[in-house]
Amino acid sequence: MTDRWARAEERYRAREADRRYPRRDDWGLDARTAGEQSPPATQDHWDDDDDTNVIPRYEDEGYDDEPQPEPERAAPVRRRPVGRAAPGGKQARGRADREPDGAGRRSGGGRERSRIASRKAAERKRRRRTLWVVGGVFAVLFVLAGGFAGYKLMSGITPPEDFAGPPGELVVIQVHPGDTATEIAETMKDKGVVASSAAFYEAAVRNSNMNGVQPGFYTVGVNSPAADAVTALVGGKSRVGNVTVSEGRLLHDKHDVSTGGRYDGIYRKIADASCYGTQQKCVTYEQLDAAGASSDLAALGVPEWAMQGVRNSPDPSRQLEGLIAAGTWDFDPSAPPQEILRQLISTSVERYESTGLLQSGGNTGLTPYETLIAASLVEREAKPQDMSKVARVIVNRLEVDQMLQFDSTVNYTLDTTEVATTDADRATETAWNTYAMQGLPITPIAAPSVAALQAMENPEPGAWLYFVTVDKEGTTLFTESYSEHLRLVAQAQRSGILDSSRPYGG
Incomplete structure (x- = not known):
């Protein structure tokens, strides 16, 4: 009896499912059962969902979301003619024998539709979630694009602050090595040249000549329109504080013994390069000479390895000799x-x-400051191709305690100079005259080049003690024999390089 009521309940559920969710096809059921469907449900039984093609999920009592294994369907019972006995001798009961088969089909079909509806509902949920994510991403991108477009629009409407001009008093600005247009713009703004760094930057990127601006110091008028400031910077005429020190140049002026012409010293070159502006503001030669004699060596930038040697100079006006190297240098002329x-x-x-320089003593036994002094002698005595050999002569003579006897050291303290020197000049005792003293001069005697310094740091191997230039082409010969050296000096005299009153310089 219980089984009968269970089968009846299953048939009721199947009919109710057919009524609520009318099928548009036979849902894969046996064709014989397709005609046994319940009549289509009226419109009042549909959910409020506008999409009538979407099948809502049907939840049986006690059925969860997980797909359940499909129950085994009972084998259909074959129909027998009424009155014919079934196997075993019993007469078939007709409709009663067919009831389990029909009920099973309707119950199995309801569960199948429920599982299909569940899968479709889950798929719709996933699609909605994906659409929300994609929509959110597009919304963020839209907001960002709108913000950027608004910024560009406002930038185009409101240009950066700029001066109307005309430019005012000149000020000195510095372009450091590696400075970008942005960094130069900030310097211009800080010095009051332009009203805003943005205005200068915009003008700079429109001027292709900005790529050719070199590190150094420039004069530009305050309160300049940005375009005028860029033009002044790239024009070349605003460059100031740029000085070239040639190899072998001294701090102070010298005069040629034959012509009387002035040979400008380093202080004179700096003074000339310091002038700028319409009123020609300049630092004078005399001001530099006085500053160079200061006892505050640290304020002058003297390195620790040269400090004691500089203090030993008997003439403070010459104490900085050799510390300004040969080359092209930039300085602030307004300082x-x-x-x-x-x-x-x-x-x-x-x-x-x-x-x-600081590691070179291992090759020569000289301190860094002594190496600088010796390099200044090499610079004044030798041509580039002979520098390494002259450096070896200096080292060899120092090792055997022999006087260097260089005419360049005699000329150093003289107002007028020439290649050869007089007997009286050579006999005058000074802290630099290597004819009247052993060893090196007290300070350098000129600005050495890097080539002379490197030659002194690594002299060419050899036993030479003497050298002399024998012709006007600059041919220099080296020897370790004094008698051979005297023969070469005579050759130099015959060629007009030396005369009898000025015997030899090396």
């Missing part, structure tokens, strides 16, 4: 004289130390 010297000495010391 005080002492600060100008500090800038030039500091950059020169960096150049010297980059050659290995």
